[in-house]
Amino acid sequence: MQLILASASPRRQELLKLFGVPFAVRVADIDETMDPGKLPFDEVGRVSCWKARAVDRDTDDVVIAADTIVVCEGRVLGKPHTEEEAAEMLRLLSGRDHQVMTGCTVLRGGQAETFTEVTDLHFRPLSEKEIARYVSSGEPMDKAGAYGIQGGAALFCQRMVGDYYNVMGLPVCRLGEVLRRIAPEIMED
16 A cells, blocks of 8 residues: 655645655646636535546555635635736735635545535735735745745735645645545554
């Protein structure tokens, strides 16, 4: 049995190391487009499930896949493609509540469990100068919603209710609970 993380995200790899268990990284190459006619909560879970199923694995391997989005006023914010798009996302989040949703799937053989973790956040109002400085740092470019809570955007967040690590891209507490059910030998003391 091998533990496999179906993600190239350095943040997810860092968080999975908290479990103290060796794992392999195998990136899932799938179309991550979400259906705008369906609920983001459901779609982010669906994408994580497809990622888990897309990686090459043996029957007894345990695959962890995740997908993270930011939702603000009904709008789904993935990773920005340009600096202008990153600045637009940050303007939308400025002074507003939003949710970070991470769909997570644990797959072993024919057994799969998918869940979506939601963390509620509120950003204080941001000035254009702050937005421009943060965007020019390059940090927003590979992150859903154009920010990393563990980086410079820590200065923007006034309130958070839920799992901090979910905002980074991997809800480790809930993931540990699922691993205890699907692959208890990974979580043995």
